[in-house]
Amino acid sequence: RIKTSRGNDQELCASVSAGAHTLLLAAPGTWPWWKEVAIESNETLGYRAFTLPQQVPTRALDAGKKEYIVAQNTLVTTLVPRAGSPLRSRDGARVVWFDESARSLIAEWRGDERLLPQAFCATKDNCASTINLLSSIVEPVRAVALAPGRDDVVLVAIGAGVYALEMTAAPNPNFQTIYVGTSPTFVVHDATTLSLGDGSPLFMLTLGAGL
16 A cells, blocks of 8 residues: 655555556646565555645835845845754754765654664665765855755755755655745745745745645
């Protein structure tokens, strides 16, 4: 049996035959989420999907107003996490950082090794506490954050875009575009929105219920 849920608590359960399957969640106007899985008899696998809008609602902030000034001051202090000061999940079990020398985005499990999540396994028999999320990054990395309410989805500003990346060691991770501009950076504003700067304009982006 396979169980798939989204951040808005919608859950889908499907009974399938043992073997290889492709899971696909798609809806008009959202990025598809998919997963290649191999399931054995009498086994239950669980996945938490995310399907962000292909056109994320974006609102320009009015220069001089309080929310613009707050966003501007917050964006100025945005730091890309490094190994010595990584980004931490709410429970501290997962950390993420950017390795400048290797030009790689790294995730590490620092919780109980007996509870190592399935996401840290490239296959059922190939698991590791430290995994590469992105390697050989050529363009500038300007911001890294965990998605609101998620410890398994990383938001990253690279080059001209902002993207949501599945935290997984499996090949072909889900990778969804949030914004494309010139040289954006961002901070998580609240449970559903990001404050984003791209040169002088500042924006508020609403991610919605797809997480």
